[in-house]
């Protein structure tokens with residue numbers, strides 16, 4: 001079953017687990033770059049693509065997303081080789097969205113032009129803030145001026161489809177600083193903006209600093225005000241909110257992420273990449289050396305099973321993801337895909353949250369009301385099997 005999206009085909013995610021240095025809030029699988037590792041990694045992912053292609057029944061690829069880590073640390077020629085390997089081993093849709101995640105310190109104009117020739121048509125830049133104080137707290141390897149220069153480079157290289165990632169709720173960040181970051185981002189006219197509330201794993205250095213009293217997170221009311229300010233300012237600039245944290249000019253919504261929210265299948269390549277196929281979610285183990293060694297011996301990388309879902313869990317998973325979309329869940333398509341009528345199946349929950357103005361049904365869609373956006377988890381969690389009453 002391939003979700004309830006309109007299109008067919010798979011998403012392809014390729015994880016590049018290298019960064020210049022670790023940011024203070026990061027719990028993604030990323031390691032410092034070591035001499036020689038990049039070359040070994042590129043050879044290994046190309047081999048994994050060739051080996052895994054045989055397991056993929058329907059090899060049509062709708063979207064490609066190179067994420068990390070910092071994929072832009074790879075040279076343009078390595079990224080071109082990876083794209084050639086994808087096209088060679090799989091059926092890449094000729095209209096596929098092909099995104100590259102990048103950081104401001106690892107982009108140059110010549111490389112961007114080569115990437116366009118290689119087929120990349122979307123850049124997602126990890127800016128996070130235009131305030132140097134915020135960037136220092138986050139332990140980013142760039143400053144705000146470098147971010148602005150990179151965006152100019154992206155635009156001058158002819159990429160009209162680019163996203164900026166921004167973070168709010170950073171210790172010490174005031175609402176004024178956040179609005180200034182948003183204003184500067186919007187001035188640069190991105191096609192897409194992602195705004196995320198800072199989420200911290202306990203093991204990160206920033207979490208430890210907070211625990212030790214060296215800095216403090218903002219309170220929930222301030223975070224809610226920051227979220228509302230983002231919605232207001234971004235929509236005023238002509239971008240439309242299409243997901244709880246994502247905004248785009250019409251036609252520039254991220255097709256790869258839409259696939260996740262519509263519970264469509266995807267294949268993950270590279271150490272730490274997650275795949276979702278045939279009701280199973282599984283991970284390429286987060287161990288670079290093991291990954292390289294396996295592939296250098298012509299073996300598929302070791303997998304770790306995350307979830308093997310029964311029908312009821314698949315429905316819950318698709319509900320939890322789909323309710324993040326501002327348009328909501330298309331009830332008819334959902335019935336076609338999962339064989340249930342959502343309004344009957346979740347009758348009690350839907351009635352309760354509609355009465356509280358947190359859910360709405362309109363024109364064949366079930367969605368969160370705007371009032372529920374910031375407190376979405378309090379509503380969405382009730383669709384999980386354990387809590388379904």
Ligand code: SF4
Nearest residue numbers: 019022023026068069
């Ligand atoms: S650049 Fe991204 S992946 Fe790399 S350490 Fe920073 S937050 Fe983590």
